[in-house]
Amino acid sequence: MALSLFMCLTLGGCAEERAAAAPFKPVPAARILKPGYTTPGEGLVAVDVRRERTGNVIVKFRDAPVYLDGERVTDLMDGEHVTFYLKPGVHRIGVSTQFDPVVELRFLVDARYTSFASVTFDKDHRIGIRRVPH
Template sequence: MPMRLPVAWKIAASAALLAWLTSIAGCAPTPAGPVPYKDVTAERIVKQGYTQPEAGKIAVDVRRERSGDVVIRFRDALVYVDGEQVTDLMNGERVVFYLVPGMHRIAVSTQFDPIVEIEFMVTEKYTNHASITFNQDHRIQLRRVPR
């Protein structure tokens, strides 16, 4: 025959268990904060003139989103502006282009992918950010993103 405990003991045991669980939950590691993007190095800029700030030009920030996927993590993403290759981006890197206002073409590719190009209106009215990602089939993608 099972032993019956008074209700007060059950409540006390439940409270003690809850207190213990709360105390060990406070010891759980907290996730690391977001890591800032690294700027692409000057040595990897293959076409000069796009990455220097000048009067009358607007900054366009292109970021290669971080991925833990080993298949795509070590691929470099070739980045083109108006049909000219300017640089390549590795996992978690960014480049800032300075472009005159108006319509431009920004494109990306890898050694395995065809060129993916978007028309990009550069203006002070819009947020000028683009994001490079890879889909589930490990194909490169490029899209304008709000920031």
């Protein structure tokens, strides 16, 4: 028993550390379909939409079209983000895949708040979006 405990503690001390999280990559300009939404301007508020990284190969390489107030604006790939500059008020941010219908999030844009949304896939490989703190 003592030997087992010693081995666990010894091996546990040598366990591989988690890799530091890599920063999100910006969506390439060539994939922005509506560039007006990604241009900063007077009175506009930044809203960052990021697609969380996954090791799940079933969803890792799927593109995720992003919609803003019903218009397709870009596609997000694994580990990418896009920053929209929006007028204050309620907007709809939607995401989908070729296998999923558009899922929308009503998103209050207000300069007093940090605005981040996270795109993820659930255990059934269905896409989702939610507001997250930064």
